[in-house]
Every structure is written in structure tokens, then in C-alpha cells.
Amino acid sequence: MKNIHLLFCIMALLIASCAPTNEERAEKLVSDCIKDYLTYPDSYESISTKIDSTRVNVSKIEEILEQTKEVASLGSKIRSLEFDVESAQSTMEIYAPNNYYYSDFERGQYNRAKAEYEECKSELQRLNEKLLEKTANLRTVTNSLYTDEPNGWIVTHRYRSNGDDGKQLPPQEMIFFCDMAIEHCQGWTSKQYEFITNIIKSINESETDNELLDNISGLQYFL
Structure with a gap:
């Protein structure tokens, strides 16, 4: 009986030694x-x-990379819009109505700049709200x-x-x-x-x- 037990032990060792390591x-x-x-x-x-x-x-990891790409792209759009808002605001200040001579050209420039300002400002607000959501999701995924x-x-x-x-x-x-x-x-x-x-x-x-x-x-x- 001892011999049989010893044989089983030897076989187990042989099997273990033949198995590939991790x-x-x-x-x-x-x-x-x-x-x-x-x-x-x-x-x-x-x-x-x-x-x-x-x-x-x-x-x-792939989820983090994809969301990082989305946040970075969104940030790029926001910064571009911020520039457009500042540019439109500057144009409005240049052509703002005053008590002196005010031509149709100046009025047209002002109105176009004002329309662009309001449009960009609205889009900027929408993207900033979206950015808050995206960055929160990115942090959550990274923490997990x-x-x-x-x-x-x-x-x-x-x-x-x-x-x-x-x-x-x-x-x-x-x-x-x-x-x-x-x-x-x-x-x-x-x-x-x-x-x-x-x-x-x-x-x-x-x-x-x-x-x-x-x-x-x-x-x-x-x-």
C-alpha cells in the first residue's frame, strides 16, 4: 500500500513538472x-x-482612451468658440451705435457681429454643459x-x-x-x-x- 501511495506521489510530481509555467x-x-x-x-x-x-x-483602458478623445475634441471646440465669442464682441464694440454719424454699413456690421455673438454664446453654453458631463464620466471610468x-x-x-x-x-x-x-x-x-x-x-x-x-x-x- 505504501508503494502504491509513493507511486501516486511520483506521478503527481512528474505531471506538475511537465505542466508549463505561467x-x-x-x-x-x-x-x-x-x-x-x-x-x-x-x-x-x-x-x-x-x-x-x-x-x-x-x-x-479602451474606454478611457475613447472618452479622453471625446473630451479633448470637445475642449478644442469650446476654445475655438470662446475665440469666436471674443471676436464677435470686439466687432460689436467697434461698430456699436453712438450719438455721432452711424452708417448703414456700420449698422450691418454690428448686427452681424451681434447675431454671431449670440449664436456662439448659446452653443458655448451647450458644449460647456456637455463637457461637465463628459469629464465626470471620464473621471468615473478612470477611478474604476x-x-x-x-x-x-x-x-x-x-x-x-x-x-x-x-x-x-x-x-x-x-x-x-x-x-x-x-x-x-x-x-x-x-x-x-x-x-x-x-x-x-x-x-x-x-x-x-x-x-x-x-x-x-x-x-x-x-x-
């Missing part, structure tokens, strides 16, 4: 993912893979980026491959997020991931909506 499984998963996008998949060569648990809710417990793995993978011209590129690095079972992953280049983390940092460090707009201004062209 790092090996992660490398296999991300390697397959990378090869799908390479012009010359046979040129792929793994250099290193590092894996660690993460509390990042990866589904929120991290879960209380680990929900997956973050994988840093370096590799070599050939570019579209068939020539070998310098070593590349990508950051992947995998589920706990290491069956699905989503990744970005290290530069893209640095860009994403800087966006999230800017959102978290912005105390006011104006500061938030300053920090993400122009990002809609890069997202």
Missing part, C-alpha cells in the same frame, strides 16, 4: 498574437518574458481602472523580428494584459503603453476641468 504559457500566448501581425512571422524570435499579477481592469483583487497578468515581452522590408528591426518591447487563465490577451507597444499611463496620470492629477483640458489638449489627434 510565464511559458504567457510567452506562447503573446508570441502567437505578435506573429499574427508580422509581415514575416517566421522571423520572430523571443528575447525575454516577464509576468506579474495585475489589478488593472484592461477593458477600461483598478480592481480590489488581482484579475489577471501583465506581461512584458521583448522580441526580434523583420520589418515590412524584410530587414531585421531593433529589439521590440510590448506590454500585454492577460486574463487569469492566460487564454486571452491585449497588448500595446511599450511607447503606446507609456502614452496611455501618462494620460491616466494626467487625469488623476487634474484637480479642475480646466486643468484636465490643459493636460489632454490635442490628444484627440493621437488617439
Whole structure:
């Protein structure tokens, strides 16, 4: 009976030793993912893979990027309208009625500027109200980026491959997020991931909506 028990223990150890580690499984998963996008998949060569648990809710990242794009675009429209309002107001002051000679041309310029001022002012108010809603949503999504417990793995993978011209590129690095079972992953280049983390940092460090707009201004062209 002891011999049978010992045999079971040995078999269990052998099975455990043959099972791939999380790092090996992660490398296999991300390697397959990378090869799908390479012009010359046979040129792929793994250099290193590092894996660690993460509390990042990866589904929120795309949501943050999309909402950041919307807020930045909205902020750009608002600033353009603010300029139009100031310009129309300035024109109104130039052609404002006075007690001296007032020509039809001056009256026409004033009326056109006044109409533009009122139209832009109304649109500006509407967009500012929309901005308040959008920035609140963006902050809410950003605050929900991290879960209380680990929900997956973050994988840093370096590799070599050939570019579209068939020539070998310098070593590349990508950051992947995998589920706990290491069956699905989503990744970005290290530069893209640095860009994403800087966006999230800017959102978290912005105390006011104006500061938030300053920090993400122009990002809609890069997202």
C-alpha cells in the first residue's frame, strides 16, 4: 500500500513538472498574437518574458482612451468658440451705435457681429454643459481602472523580428494584459503603453476641468 501511495506521489510530481509555467504559457500566448501581425512571422524570435499579477481592469483602458478623445475634441471646440465669442464682441464694440454719424454699413456690421455673438454664446453654453458631463464620466471610468483583487497578468515581452522590408528591426518591447487563465490577451507597444499611463496620470492629477483640458489638449489627434 505504501508503494502504491509513493507511486501516486511520483506521478503527481512528474505531471506538475511537465505542466508549463505561467510565464511559458504567457510567452506562447503573446508570441502567437505578435506573429499574427508580422509581415514575416517566421522571423520572430523571443528575447525575454516577464509576468506579474495585475489589478488593472484592461477593458477600461479602451474606454478611457475613447472618452479622453471625446473630451479633448470637445475642449478644442469650446476654445475655438470662446475665440469666436471674443471676436464677435470686439466687432460689436467697434461698430456699436453712438450719438455721432452711424452708417448703414456700420449698422450691418454690428448686427452681424451681434447675431454671431449670440449664436456662439448659446452653443458655448451647450458644449460647456456637455463637457461637465463628459469629464465626470471620464473621471468615473478612470477611478474604476483598478480592481480590489488581482484579475489577471501583465506581461512584458521583448522580441526580434523583420520589418515590412524584410530587414531585421531593433529589439521590440510590448506590454500585454492577460486574463487569469492566460487564454486571452491585449497588448500595446511599450511607447503606446507609456502614452496611455501618462494620460491616466494626467487625469488623476487634474484637480479642475480646466486643468484636465490643459493636460489632454490635442490628444484627440493621437488617439
